Structure formats: C-alpha cells, structure tokens
Amino acid sequence: MLLTVRDLKKTYPGAEGPAPVLRGVDLDLAAGESLALTGESGSGKSTLLHLVGGLDRPDGGQIALDGEELSVLDDAGRARLRRGTVGVIFQQFNLIPSLDVAANIAFQAxxxxxxxxxxxxxxxxxxxLAPHxxxxxxxxxxxxQQRVAxxxxLSAAPRLVLADEPTGNLDEATAAHVLEAMLALVTGSGAALLMVTHSQALAARLDRRLHLTGGRLA
Structure with a gap:
C-alpha cells in the first residue's frame, strides 16, 4: 500500500476552546489508484491533504507513505518528501510570473x-501546452494555467499526487477536460491520486470516493 493513514487526529484552537477537525481518520491508497475526498466546507478535507503531504503535523495517529512514517521526519525530511515522493496541486495555480511555461513546468523537477x-x-x-x-x-x-500547474x-514524477480542488477556478466543461487529462497522466505513470473536490460529477470519475463528515471518513 502506497499510503496508509491510521487514527489520524487534528485539533485547532477556537474561540470557545479546542475544535477537533479530524477525529480518527483511517485511509489506504494503492499505487495507480485514484480517490476522491468529498465533504462540506470546513469538514477537514484540506487539513487531511496537508497532513498527508507533510505540510502540517497531526495531533495523533500515523501516516505512512511508501513505507516511511511521516511523524519521525523533521522539517527537512518533510521538504524532501514533497520534492520527490509527493506532488501537490492547489486550487490557486501558484505559477512563477517571471518564468515562461517551459520553465514553470521544469521548476519542481x-x-x-x-x-x-x-x-x-x-x-x-x-x-x-506545446504551442504555449x-x-x-x-x-x-x-x-x-491549471494545466501548467x-x-x-507531474514533471517531478511523484509517487503520490495530492490535488486540492484543482479545477475549482474553472468552468464545468474546462474542469472536466483538465481532470480527464490529469487522470490519464497520473494513473498512466503508476502514481496514486488523492483529490479533494466539491463536485460530485468529478468525484464520480475517480476509482473510489470517500466522504468526510464529523471528523471521520465514510
């Protein structure tokens, strides 16, 4: 199993005290598999994605990626993970304005x-993108721009691709086209895809779908 998550917990401080966001999440994802993560706004979807990507630390539980336990990694170790094993696609394109398309594509690799x-x-x-x-x-x-992102x-050949509402800024027809291209490229490379989306139509195109509610997956 490429990704294994067990009893993952995360709590943030709130105006009325600690606010649990993840209350014990279990998740498995195999290489070559695509999984859609749905849930209401504020349900913790992005939090889960950030924890798996090493962008944040959990308060409890375990995350094992390609046999490596994230909790034992320091900041440098998690940065190494994001440069190599994990690739993240955000809703915001985050392209570098001073670089052309070719240089932007090559940047992460x-x-x-x-x-x-x-x-x-x-x-x-x-x-x-070849003409651009x-x-x-x-x-x-x-x-x-989203295709460039x-x-x-994918240029860095990650084992796991995390996508946080990757087509959220696009119209429905463009979103479907971009997702189709992304799915073909990710699964064709043997990588796994974990994608957060509000769109039931887009979620239905992936291999599996899980819904996050009450801090747990169903």
Missing amino acids: RLAGRHDAARDAQLAEALG LAKYPEQLSGGQ IART
Missing part, C-alpha cells in the same frame, strides 16, 4: 534533481 526534458515534452503535448511553452502565465487562460507537479 529541477528542485528534486530529476528533470527530464523528454518527460516535460510529453506532458506539454498531452496537456495541450514560450508564453508567460499572464498570457494564458485559467484552464491553461499539473504539468509542473
């Missing part, structure tokens, strides 16, 4: 020390 120009070319072709490699983010549509993440 260069940080990870695994840049492959041939892989970048394949990603650009698959995502319809010399352009800058401000010259692209929202859908094109997806290509940048």
Whole structure:
C-alpha cells in the first residue's frame, strides 16, 4: 500500500476552546489508484491533504507513505518528501510570473534533481501546452494555467499526487477536460491520486470516493 493513514487526529484552537477537525481518520491508497475526498466546507478535507503531504503535523495517529512514517521526519525530511515522493496541486495555480511555461513546468523537477526534458515534452503535448511553452502565465487562460500547474507537479514524477480542488477556478466543461487529462497522466505513470473536490460529477470519475463528515471518513 502506497499510503496508509491510521487514527489520524487534528485539533485547532477556537474561540470557545479546542475544535477537533479530524477525529480518527483511517485511509489506504494503492499505487495507480485514484480517490476522491468529498465533504462540506470546513469538514477537514484540506487539513487531511496537508497532513498527508507533510505540510502540517497531526495531533495523533500515523501516516505512512511508501513505507516511511511521516511523524519521525523533521522539517527537512518533510521538504524532501514533497520534492520527490509527493506532488501537490492547489486550487490557486501558484505559477512563477517571471518564468515562461517551459520553465514553470521544469521548476519542481529541477528542485528534486530529476528533470527530464523528454518527460516535460510529453506532458506539454498531452496537456495541450506545446504551442504555449514560450508564453508567460499572464498570457494564458485559467484552464491553461491549471494545466501548467499539473504539468509542473507531474514533471517531478511523484509517487503520490495530492490535488486540492484543482479545477475549482474553472468552468464545468474546462474542469472536466483538465481532470480527464490529469487522470490519464497520473494513473498512466503508476502514481496514486488523492483529490479533494466539491463536485460530485468529478468525484464520480475517480476509482473510489470517500466522504468526510464529523471528523471521520465514510
């Protein structure tokens, strides 16, 4: 199993005292599998994604990624994990305005020390970005910018892709097209995908779906 989560807990301080967000989450995800995570706003979906990606620390429980327990890693160890094993796609594109599309795509892979120009070319072709490699983010549509963000993440060849509302800023037709391309690329590489989404239609296109409510998955 690529990802194993057991009895994961997270609590944040609130105006009326501690507010539990995750109350004991269990989750398994295999390589090559895609899983949609749904739930109401504030249910803890993004919190769970951030904990799995090493962007935050849990208050209890265990997260094992590719056999490595996250709780024993220091900040440098979690940063190494995000550069190599885990790739994160956010709703905000977070492209670098001063870099053209080709350089934005290569950015994460260069940080990870695994840049492959041939892989970048394949990603650009698959995502319809080949004619736009010399352009800058401000010259692209929202859908094109999100494709660049997806290509940048996949360029580093992560084992696990975490996507937090990756098509939330796009219209329904564009979102469906972008998701289809992302799914084909992620599963085709043998990686696993854990995606947070509010869209039931998009969630239905993934292999499995889990709903987060009351701090637990169902």
